[in-house]
Amino acid sequence: MLPTRPLGTTGPAVSALGLGCMGMSALYGEADRAESLATLHAALEAGVTLLDTGDFYGMGHNELLIGEALRTAPAALRERALTSVKFGALRTVEGGFTGYDGRPAAVKNFAAYSLQRLGTDHIDVYRIARVDPDVPIEETVGAIAELVEAGHVRHIGLSEVGADTLRRAAAVAPIADLQIEYSLVSRGIEEKILPVARELGIGVTAYGVLSRGLISGHFTRDRALAPGDFRGMSPRFQGENLHRNLDLVDRLRAVAETKGVSVAQTAIAWVLAQGDDIVPLVGARTRTRLTEALGALDVPLDAADLAAIEEAVPAGAAAGERYPAAQMAHLDSEH
Numbered sequence: 001m002l003p004t005r006p007l008g009t010t011g012p013a014v015s016a017l018g019l020g021c022m023g024m025s026a027l028y029g030e031a032d033r034a035e036s037l038a039t040l041h042a043a044l045e046a047g048v049t050l051l052d053t054g055d056f057y058g059m060g061h062n063e064l065l066i067g068e069a070l071r072t073a074p075a076a077l078r079e080r081a082l083t084s085v086k087f088g089a090l091r092t093v094e095g096g097f098t099g100y101d102g103r104p105a106a107v108k109n110f111a112a113y114s115l116q117r118l119g120t121d122h123i124d125v126y127r128i129a130r131v132d133p134d135v136p137i138e139e140t141v142g143a144i145a146e147l148v149e150a151g152h153v154r155h156i157g158l159s160e161v162g163a164d165t166l167r168r169a170a171a172v173a174p175i176a177d178l179q180i181e182y183s184l185v186s187r188g189i190e191e192k193i194l195p196v197a198r199e200l201g202i203g204v205t206a207y208g209v210l211s212r213g214l215i216s217g218h219f220t221r222d223r224a225l226a227p228g229d230f231r232g233m234s235p236r237f238q239g240e241n242l243h244r245n246l247d248l249v250d251r252l253r254a255v256a257e258t259k260g261v262s263v264a265q266t267a268i269a270w271v272l273a274q275g276d277d278i279v280p281l282v283g284a285r286t287r288t289r290l291t292e293a294l295g296a297l298d299v300p301l302d303a304a305d306l307a308a309i310e311e312a313v314p315a316g317a318a319a320g321e322r323y324p325a326a327q328m329a330h331l332d333s334e335h
């Protein structure tokens with residue numbers, strides 16, 4: 001069994017690391033289906049209970065994959081698995097993103113399709129991926145609250161919202177967690193958002209804890225990326241920015257070596273050490289990466305370790321924004 005952490009004051013207890021399944025269907029190049037299923041099963045067997053997805057990851061592919069993994073897992077593991085699903089993104093046939101839809105009728109439509117693809121009778125945590133600028137958050141959250149009332153959803157989450165939106169949403173219904181990017185190189189939540197989440201009893205599921213592999217210790221300066229790989233467009237992976245960011249990784253590696261652990265484990269352990277109300281999602285797509293990520297739970301960091309890590313990678317040291325400009329514009333958390 002793995003240690004657990006509460007998802008806010010109203011959410012369920014979940015494994016201290018969750019599995020983010022996005023890369024098994026989208027955004028990081030081709031994934032191996034059999035290995036993805038094996039990774040999902042290995043995660044459940046190891047005690048991971050939180051599986052994070054979005055209905056738009058591979059346009060339903062990721063939910064179907066999780067549905068298959070749950071269906072073919074031993075009943076005891078299936079029963080303790082918790083699904084965290086994002087919705088709202090509008091896609092084109094070619095795979096583009098054209099906006100977000102948070103209207104109440106759309107929320108219920110998205111949920112109906114997700115339940116069908118997952119093959120479950122409820123979703124454990126349901127959240128809109130990005131705030132729909134044309135629909136007040138109260139209406140979107142109100143619609144999820146009705147799904148909770150009807151038994152189709154257990155808890156309400158949020159994704160990439162700022163402090164004001166957290167307050168407005170929490171005034172409508174209990175919010176279990178905020179899913180938001182947080183890592184050694186993405187520390188934007190520390191000033192305003194995290195304190196408000198804590199004040200409201202809202203947990204954090206942190207994504208991008210390895211900055212999409214950038215600070216995993218496995219990313220190299222000459223790595224070729226497949227067409228459509230998010231990292232081919234991400235400012236942090238471009239030219240001089242990539243070189244500067246990988247210099248930071250070399251500094252982090254030096255600290256990791258003093259502890260006899262890997263770079264990825266150090267980066268994940270750093271997020272784990274920021275508070276028991278934070279649950280890192282790890283985007284492992286293979287059993288090897290999963291085993292490495294879970295090893296972070298055995299890396300306690302004391303004050304001296306944290307100071308050495310901070311010195312190696314100071315807040316704000318990363319070169320480049322965490323998303324391309326057009327996607328930054330959709331982030332309520334950055335306004």
Ligand SMILES: NC(=O)c1ccc[n+]([C@@H]2O[C@H](COP(=O)([O-])OP(=O)(O)OC[C@H]3O[C@@H](n4cnc5c(N)ncnc54)[C@H](OP(=O)(O)O)[C@@H]3O)[C@@H](O)[C@H]2O)c1
Nearest residue numbers: 020021022052207208209210211212213216283284289292
């Ligand atoms: N709410 C939101 O807006 C939002 C946005 C993005 C993601 N998410 C969620 O958060 C999850 C995690 O995000 P992410 O995948 O971008 O984050 P990540 O964990 O920072 O990056 C994952 C990538 O890191 C590389 N990696 C290298 N060593 C690893 C290791 N030991 N364990 C895991 N990955 C390792 C892998 O790339 P290679 O396989 O290429 O080596 C993997 O694809 C997603 O799956 C998704 O569920 C949410």
